[in-house]
Amino acid sequence: MSNELKGKRIAILVADGFEQVEMTEPRKALDQAGAKTELVSPMKGEVQGWNHQEKGKMFPVDADLGAARSDEYDALLLPGGVMNPDQLRTKPEAVEFVKSFFREHKPVAAICHGPWLLAEADVIRDRKVTSWPSIKTDLRNAGARWVDEAVVADNGLVTSRKPDDIPWFNRKMIEEFQETAHAPLGAGNGHEESSR
16 A cells, blocks of 8 residues: 555545446545545435446445535545536535635546536636546537547646546546645646546
8 A cells, every 4th residue: 555645635526326436446546545535425324326327336425515625625536427417517515616626726536427517617718638528518618628538637637538547547646636736727737648
């Protein structure tokens, strides 16, 4: 077990219907890197994971979204799944929670349909991102520069397309989450990287 993220507290924002492997595998990688991860959710008690179109496991919620504050965390992870971000983007407290990480220049990682919430929060204008292909138009309409790559890092924002990209996503997420602060929005967009 490494300690690359020792002392870091990571919020994982989910609602019912998140793609289970897009939460469990990145969470495992973060935990193994020494981070303390917490599931933040508007759901009470437990939240429902999904495996594609089948219900998966229930997971205990660690922090209620209504009480969670970004200044208590060092970084944010947004798993995908179609239903999960679709629910979260209709909740003002979820959108505000996401926005606050960008205001505080903290790193954020989003995979698959997770970047949908970034579009809703209006935090991807002029940022290079990737995602599940079906939401690329939404991301472009929100001002992002969408590319079809396994993982993209743009000034503390890490995005990937699908579960198959998780190994690259995890490596880049841990690398970005190690950094304590990133440049303000609109600054330093030259710090973008792609892999694979």
